Amino acid sequence: MMKSTLKRVMPQIIILALVLAANVLVFPGFFHIEFQHGRLFGNLIDVLNRGAPTALLATGMTLVIATRGIDLSVGAVMAIAGAVAASAVTGGAHWTLALLMALAAGAACGLWNGLLVAIFRIQPIVATLVLMVAGRGIAQLLTEGAILTFNDPGLIRLGAGTIAAVPTPIWLWIAVACLTGFVIRRTALGLLIEAVGVNETSSRLAGINSRVLLWAVYLVSGLCAALAGVIVAADIKGADANNAGLWMELDAILAVVIGGNSLLGGRFSITASLLGALIIQGVNALILLSGMPVEFNLVIKALIIIAILVIQSPRVRHSLYLLRASTGPVLRDRPARTAPRTRQEEGQS
Amino acid sequence: MSQSTKLPLYITLATFVLAFVLCAAQYPAMASTRVVANLLTDNAFLGITAVGMTFVILSGGIDLSVGSVIAFTGVFLAVILRDTSIHPLVAFALVLLITTGFGAAMGGIIHYLEMPPFIVTLAGMFLMRGLAYVLSTESVPITHEFYDWLQSLYWKAPGGGRFRITGALMLLTYVAAMIVLHRTRFGQNVYAIGGSAQTAQLMGVPRARTTIGIYAVSGGLAGLAGIVYTLYTSAGYSLATVGVELDAIAAVVIGGTLLSGGSGFVAGTFFGILIMGLIQTYIVFDGTLSSWWTKIVIGGLLFAFIMLQKGLGWATTARIRLLTASDARS
Numbered sequence: 001m002m003k004s005t006l007k008r009v010m011p012q013i014i015i016l017a018l019v020l021a022a023n024v025l026v027f028p029g030f031f032h033i034e035f036q037h038g039r040l041f042g043n044l045i046d047v048l049n050r051g052a053p054t055a056l057l058a059t060g061m062t063l064v065i066a067t068r069g070i071d072l073s074v075g076a077v078m079a080i081a082g083a084v085a086a087s088a089v090t091g092g093a094h095w096t097l098a099l100l101m102a103l104a105a106g107a108a109c110g111l112w113n114g115l116l117v118a119i120f121r122i123q124p125i126v127a128t129l130v131l132m133v134a135g136r137g138i139a140q141l142l143t144e145g146a147i148l149t150f151n152d153p154g155l156i157r158l159g160a161g162t163i164a165a166v167p168t169p170i171w172l173w174i175a176v177a178c179l180t181g182f183v184i185r186r187t188a189l190g191l192l193i194e195a196v197g198v199n200e201t202s203s204r205l206a207g208i209n210s211r212v213l214l215w216a217v218y219l220v221s222g223l224c225a226a227l228a229g230v231i232v233a234a235d236i237k238g239a240d241a242n243n244a245g246l247w248m249e250l251d252a253i254l255a256v257v258i259g260g261n262s263l264l265g266g267r268f269s270i271t272a273s274l275l276g277a278l279i280i281q282g283v284n285a286l287i288l289l290s291g292m293p294v295e296f297n298l299v300i301k302a303l304i305i306i307a308i309l310v311i312q313s314p315r316v317r318h319s320l321y322l323l324r325a326s327t328g329p330v331l332r333d334r335p336a337r338t339a340p341r342t343r344q345e346e347g348q349s
Numbered sequence: 350m351s352q353s354t355k356l357p358l359y360i361t362l363a364t365f366v367l368a369f370v371l372c373a374a375q376y377p378a379m380a381s382t383r384v385v386a387n388l389l390t391d392n393a394f395l396g397i398t399a400v401g402m403t404f405v406i407l408s409g410g411i412d413l414s415v416g417s418v419i420a421f422t423g424v425f426l427a428v429i430l431r432d433t434s435i436h437p438l439v440a441f442a443l444v445l446l447i448t449t450g451f452g453a454a455m456g457g458i459i460h461y462l463e464m465p466p467f468i469v470t471l472a473g474m475f476l477m478r479g480l481a482y483v484l485s486t487e488s489v490p491i492t493h494e495f496y497d498w499l500q501s502l503y504w505k506a507p508g509g510g511r512f513r514i515t516g517a518l519m520l521l522t523y524v525a526a527m528i529v530l531h532r533t534r535f536g537q538n539v540y541a542i543g544g545s546a547q548t549a550q551l552m553g554v555p556r557a558r559t560t561i562g563i564y565a566v567s568g569g570l571a572g573l574a575g576i577v578y579t580l581y582t583s584a585g586y587s588l589a590t591v592g593v594e595l596d597a598i599a600a601v602v603i604g605g606t607l608l609s610g611g612s613g614f615v616a617g618t619f620f621g622i623l624i625m626g627l628i629q630t631y632i633v634f635d636g637t638l639s640s641w642w643t644k645i646v647i648g649g650l651l652f653a654f655i656m657l658q659k660g661l662g663w664a665t666t667a668r669i670r671l672l673t674a675s676d677a678r679s
Contacts, residue, residue, distance in 0.1 A: 070467070116655075120656070120659060121659070122655055122659060123608055123609055125411070125467075125608065126602065126608045126651075126655055127655070129595075129598065129599075129602075129651065130648050130651045130652045130655070131648070132595070133595060133599060133644055133647055133648040133651060134644055134645050134647070134648020134649065134651075134652075135648075136641075136644055137641040137642065137643070137644030137645035137648065138641075138645060140639075140641035140644075141639075141641055141642075141645070144639075145639060145640075145641065241641075250471055250474075253467075253468070253471070254468075254471070257468055263465045263467065263468065264465075294482075294486075295479075295482040295483045295486055296479070296482075296483060297479065297482070298475050298476070298478050298479025298482055299475075299476060299479030299480060299482075299483055300479075301475055301479070302472050302473075302475035302476035302479055303476070305472050305475065306472045306476070309464060309468060309469075309472065310458075310462060313462040313463060313464050314462075314463050314464075315461065315462050315463045316462065
């Protein structure tokens with residue numbers, strides 16, 4: 001079990017190691033971590049901390065994508081959750097109540113997406129597009145178009161505080177990922193989600209309640225997005241309905257794809273998606289630390305992403321496999337046509 | 350059958366007419382040629398983008414890069430007209446060549462590497478936006494007598510409305526797209542691939558050529574939209590037109606095209622654009638409504654049209670089932 005997981009995430013670990021090594025090349029003190037004012041400081045801590053929203057979104061997004069879906073609304077849900085939390089604490093509510101209200105808003109958004117996908121059978125990309133477009137408008141309605149600032153120390157601690165010298169967002173995303181991973185992998189739920197993603201009709205015929213499962217994954221995605229939204233709002237001590245979580249859905253989907261999960265559903269690995277989120281954040285840190293002109297950030301990011309995607313594309317991976325099979329000493333006589341396809345590729349074809 | 354594929358188009362048309370009549374009843378000035386002319390001018394670049402998006406969505410794909418391509422085109426034109434002395438027309442040709450080639454390259458990656466269009470065009474969106482930043486992070490004004498001349502071309506309708514050349518260009522694009530989609534082999538191939546890529550291939554549709562062509566059309570039209578946008582704003586700015594791809598997708602869906610591909614009309618997209626423009630015009634006329642209502646209303650409209658398509662889909666399957674049942678009996 002442990003060994004197969006390690007084998008599955010090996011490409012991501014190698015890519016992450018390369019990105020971190022490149023970081024050390026351009027900035028030798030990259031791994032240096034020091035303890036100051038009761039908090040750990042260092043570039044590595046920063047990558048983990050700044051990567052929190054993407055990692056949280058990627059956790060929920062992995063499950064959604066495993067069912068052959070996609071959730072475009074997470075960025076807008078982040079804005080809504082931030083706006084709800086901010087307006088609750090400015091209205092005098094305790095920060096725990098504000099957090100609960102934000103999570104409830106996220107859950108409501110997730111249930112709405114789930115309703116459209118699971119019951120009305122609308123394509124996920126269209127169903128979540130509705131909330132992506134309307135959600136930011138709703139968030140602006142809540143904040144009345146302004147940036148709603150707050151001073152509640154409890155809520156701010158969620159984004160900018162520390163627990164045992166480690167920034168709170170790091171604890172939060174690791175906790176959520178562990179909890180989700182535990183529930184998914186220690187029960188049959190993960191297997192059922194994969195079954196729905198591979199072939200929904202046959203999984204339903206096999207007795208899986210695909211509707212409830214679909215609904216549940218969008219609910220989880222909404223909750224993760226709400227938590228990410230609260231963290232982002234707490235970090236800047238204000239809810240910015242226009243910019244909070246803007247284009248975060250794309251980063252989250254990218255994290256899942258870099259994690260080697262197929263957009264066509266099926267087998268998934270949350271660990272790999274989290275590594276994908278860290279890779280994205282590592283690339284961001286690399287571009288910042290290398291001191292290159294800021295204008296080049298997006299071009300470099302795009303080129304790195306394209307390179308990672310091309311390496312991982314089914315066609316390239318399959319030809320690499322054939323190449324290895326045709327040059328390997330044992331398999332030389334075996335025609336490439338009958339080479340067994342890996343389960344991964346079966347899921348994608 | 351043809352009735353049910355055209356029904357969303359008619360409903361979009363009816364929605365637009367009804368909305369326009371309601372708006373005009375509340376604010377009679379809305380029916381003036383000025384408002385109509387502005388509706389065309391203000392939405393010209395979005396309209397042209399949406400034509401390309403219609404091609405892509407009809408084929409079952411999606412193109413997220415168009416907003417960035419428009420921004421890149423604007424910055425490219427502004428910088429090249431500032432730093433060199435080449436004629437704008439040459440610059441237009443050059444930028445159209447780049448954007449069409451860019452679209453074709455994305456189509457090639459999508460087809461030959463079997464990667465999902467969503468991810469490929471997402472990377473393309475980052476790349477084009479990044480290239481726009483590299484060219485200039487500041488807004489670059491465009492001052493050229495040819496631009497002034499183009500902007501001074503308009504037909505003044507009775508009532509004071511100015512129908513500008515960009516609006517005419519948009520209408521021309523729609524007519525051209527209709528001819529291509531319904532009267533050429535390429536257009537039929539687009540529908541065929543959208544209906545079922547596998548069936549299309551078995552029928553001998555050249556999938557590689559068509560896929561590359563579709564994304565080239567989308568990239569090229571986004572470039573054309575970028576040119577129109579520079580005529581509209583007289584500047585190139587790398588942060589401009591963020592999120593235009595969403596507006597274009599929304600217009601296509603409101604226009605009755607199925608996001609799963611294979612069914613829809615460019616004419617529907619045209620009325621989708623007009624409906625979205627009308628909402629914005631209404632908010633301006635009203636004056637008390639805030640701009641975020643635009644997003645909420647467009648979201649609501651999206652939902653309504655998606656549900657409508659679902660309902661029609663169910664009705665069609667029910668009718669086919671009924672027909673096959675009666676065939677079996679007779």
